[in-house]
Every structure is written in structure tokens, then in C-alpha cells.
Amino acid sequence: MNKSFKIDSSSINMRIDRWIRNNIGKIPQSLVEKNLRIGKIKLNKKKVKSSVKLKLNDEINFFNFKFEEKYISKKVKYQPTNQIIKENENLIIDNNDDFVVLNKECGISVQGGTKSKKNLMDIFAKSEIFKNTKPYSVHRLDKETSGVFIIAKNRDSARLLTSLFRLRKIHKTYLAICHGEIEKNTGVWNNNLVRYEGKKQILEKAKTIFKVLDKNYNCSLVELKPITGRKHQLRKQLFGIGHPIYGDNKYKLENINKSINKELMLHSYQIRFMINDKKFTYTALLPNYFKQLLKTKRLKFLNY
Structure with missing residues (x-):
């Protein structure tokens, strides 16, 4: 069966293999890659690799592709009250x-x-x-x-x-409360982060500017400005230097028991950008649970 799907804004920058798995159903990664390789799945009627990222109005084409019942998995819309x-x-x-x-x-x-x-x-x-x-x-x-x-x-x-x-013209600032005392007060983390596609290991360059706002022997409050936008970038980088974020049950050290904080102490604090020479700056107030942990851990943040 031949079918085509047009990409809308919700899928911009998503990898084509991820889009297929999210929208067509639970197709094994190996089968997705095979069909892309032999041309049963194309992008804008051209063969592409599984890592290609989608753009607005791109068209994913399926040729002689067997849409089996077990693969079809339509999204169910959430009905809010x-x-x-x-x-x-x-x-x-x-x-x-x-x-x-x-x-x-x-x-x-x-x-x-x-x-x-x-x-x-x-x-x-x-x-x-x-x-x-x-x-x-x-x-x-x-x-x-x-x-x-x-x-x-x-x-x-x-x-x-x-x-x-x-184009990295939108500048983001995050705040995080992490375990332990970060030694360096300012700097740049410029390293490779590991992710997996099935069994295949992929390295991605990640860059973040950081500044420790307050710290003690127990924990640190750190300002984070990511330059790249890798998945779980900030969480992985803090875990990588031995200072995972409070409430992070995915990236944590073995000697740290399950956190008493059910919420992840990572907050997107500010976004800055410019459109037609007009500056936009938006700041999001800290959640109460974040402020409470600052108080409990005796960390100071002047702006809240």
C-alpha cells in the first residue's frame, strides 16, 4: 500500500525514524532502517538516512509498505476538563x-x-x-x-x-539544584554525550556555559546556559561531573538513594530573543517546591 504524510510544525527537527515509530506504530528500528535503505520509505520521494531531521511541509512517502494491524497505533487525543x-x-x-x-x-x-x-x-x-x-x-x-x-x-x-x-538565536537560561559542591564556579562544559539507536552508540557534541550561584558541602545552585540542544543535555552533563540534579531518578549516582524530591529540580528560568529588532525577555517564577528546597538546603537565590 502507498501512503504519504505531510509534516506539520509539531514534528519539525524530529528524526524521520522517530516520527515513523511515533506515528505509524511500534516498528522495530532495524525494519525502519531497512525500508529507508531499500526505498520503501522515502522523504520527498528521495532516499534518506534514518538520522535525517524533518522540516515543515516535508512529505514522508511509503511505497509498497505493508501497514500491518499490529503496527498501526494512532495517537489518542487527551480530552482536558x-x-x-x-x-x-x-x-x-x-x-x-x-x-x-x-x-x-x-x-x-x-x-x-x-x-x-x-x-x-x-x-x-x-x-x-x-x-x-x-x-x-x-x-x-x-x-x-x-x-x-x-x-x-x-x-x-x-x-x-x-x-x-x-539557529541558536533564542538564548535559554536554566536553574538547577544538584547534589554536592561543584568545585569550579564558572566555566564551559564542552563534551560528547552518548545516546543509543538500538545497539548503535552515537556521540553528540554538547556545549553548556555554567555559573555556580551558591553552594555548600551538600549541594549547589547552578545557572546553566545550553548552547546546543541535545536530549537531556543538562541532566547528563551534571551527572557526568558527579553532581546529578535533585529529583532525577534517571541520571543518578549509585550511592544516592531515591530522592525525597519527586520533582526534578531543573527549571527553565528565562528565554531571550529578538524579532524585527524588538527584544523579548521572558522569566518564569520558581515553583514552590524549588524555593522550598533552596530554603531547606540553605542556598541563596537573590532573584526569587
Whole structure:
């Protein structure tokens, strides 16, 4: 069976193999790569590698591809209650003609998956704010991470903001509370991070500027400015130097028991960018649980 799928803004910069697994179903990575290699799956009718990233309006073509029942796994849209819609609308920092900026809570995904679950795109799709349009995702923020998040209101804004993120013209600042006392007060982490595609190990260059704002023998409050945007970059880099983030149950040291903090102490604090010579700066207030841990650990942060 031949089918084609057009890429919208929610999938910009996503790898083609990931898109296939997310949207077509649980197809083994080896089968995805094989079909790309022999040309049963193409991008814009051309053969591509599994690592190619998608662009807006790209078309993924399937030729003589057997869409078996066990592979088909449609996304189930989350149906938010009016109360949940209102609660998330109350998190909005700015609402203009082109985009919305909000202070995302931890524990909520940006987009839904193959199972019905709470996510921002489905929530704001039902909001009056997007009554005559739809929400466009222009960047990613881990489910566990709180803080500044941008949602575009139209295709043109989505294209522009996505481009600014890709060109690293949007500057992000994070705050993290991590275990132990970081020795160096300022510096740059410039290293390779490991990720896996099946059994294949892939190295990705990652760069982050850091500054320790306060510390003691127990823990450190650190400001993080990622230059690259690798998956779990900040969490991996702090874990790599032996100072994992509080509440991180994925990247943690063996001698650290399960954290008493169910929330990840990583917060997207500020975003800065420029459009048509106009400067935009958005700051997200710290969550109460973050402020409470600062107090408990006797760490000072002057701006909250």
C-alpha cells in the first residue's frame, strides 16, 4: 500500500525514524532502517538516512509498505476538563497575536503519545485563546522540567520561532539544584554525550556555559546556559561531573538513594530573543517546591 504524510510544525527537527515509530506504530528500528535503505520509505520521494531531521511541509512517502494491524497505533487525543484548561491558562506569562508564553509545570508533556495522557498541545487546542487557530509546538521541554515554554499561534510564527531555535538565536537560561559542591564556579562544559539507536552508540557534541550561584558541602545552585540542544543535555552533563540534579531518578549516582524530591529540580528560568529588532525577555517564577528546597538546603537565590 502507498501512503504519504505531510509534516506539520509539531514534528519539525524530529528524526524521520522517530516520527515513523511515533506515528505509524511500534516498528522495530532495524525494519525502519531497512525500508529507508531499500526505498520503501522515502522523504520527498528521495532516499534518506534514518538520522535525517524533518522540516515543515516535508512529505514522508511509503511505497509498497505493508501497514500491518499490529503496527498501526494512532495517537489518542487527551480530552482536558474545563478546570485543567483554566489552570494552564493561568500559567500564561504573555499572550500576543503570534505566540503564547507560559510557565510550564513539571510532570506535564508538551505533546501526547500513543497513549492518552495529559499534554499541553491537546489542552490549549481546547482553549478559547486558540479558538480560530491551533497551538504549534516550536521547541521541546522535558516532561519533568518546569519553566518558560513558547507555543506559536499560527504557521508563520511557528516557522520563524522554529528557525530561531535551530539557529541558536533564542538564548535559554536554566536553574538547577544538584547534589554536592561543584568545585569550579564558572566555566564551559564542552563534551560528547552518548545516546543509543538500538545497539548503535552515537556521540553528540554538547556545549553548556555554567555559573555556580551558591553552594555548600551538600549541594549547589547552578545557572546553566545550553548552547546546543541535545536530549537531556543538562541532566547528563551534571551527572557526568558527579553532581546529578535533585529529583532525577534517571541520571543518578549509585550511592544516592531515591530522592525525597519527586520533582526534578531543573527549571527553565528565562528565554531571550529578538524579532524585527524588538527584544523579548521572558522569566518564569520558581515553583514552590524549588524555593522550598533552596530554603531547606540553605542556598541563596537573590532573584526569587
